[in-house]
Amino acid sequence: MRSIETIISDIEALSLDGDYWPLLYSLADEIENHPDGARTIQAVLQLFEHNPDGDFGTPGPLAHAVETYSRRGYENCLLESLTRKSTPFTLWLAHRIVNACDENESAFTPFAKMYEELLK
Numbered sequence: 001m002r003s004i005e006t007i008i009s010d011i012e013a014l015s016l017d018g019d020y021w022p023l024l025y026s027l028a029d030e031i032e033n034h035p036d037g038a039r040t041i042q043a044v045l046q047l048f049e050h051n052p053d054g055d056f057g058t059p060g061p062l063a064h065a066v067e068t069y070s071r072r073g074y075e076n077c078l079l080e081s082l083t084r085k086s087t088p089f090t091l092w093l094a095h096r097i098v099n100a101c102d103e104n105e106s107a108f109t110p111f112a113k114m115y116e117e118l119l120k
Contacts, residue, residue: 004036011043016054028061031068038069045081045090052087063093070097079110 007030014023031037031044044066048056056062066074075097081090098111 001034002030004034004039007031007034008040008043011040011047014047016051024056025061028065031062031065037065038073041066041069041074041077042081045077048087048089048093049081049085052085052089054089056089059093059096063089067093067096075110079114082114 007027010023011027014020014027031040034040044062047062048054059067066077078090078093078097082094094111094114098115101111
């Protein structure tokens with residue numbers, strides 16, 4: 001098993017030129033199966049921020065990988081990412097959270113408020 005630091009470095013260095021899909025799947029598998037996989041959430045979200053027109057899938061392997069850390073840090077990291085630099089893809093990830101939550105769940109409220117602000 002590779003170190004989490006090496007995985008994060010690979011995410012940070014990822015180029016969306018050429019055939020990058022095998023690498024996305026490989027990284028996603030490592031993220032999901034690493035005991036410290038949650039530490040990659042920020043790096044993945046920053047990849048999405050730095051590549052607002054990138055094709056990451058619908059939602060794609062990296063999004064699925066970080067979503068496995070739902071209620072374990074993912075939502076807070078996504079809110080921070082949206083505050084730093086929202087992209088169509090990260091907004092869509094937030095929308096997925098709103099759709100998956102009951103209105104009474106704590107994860108729902110900050111994203112619902114964010115959407116209210118965006119619609120003003």
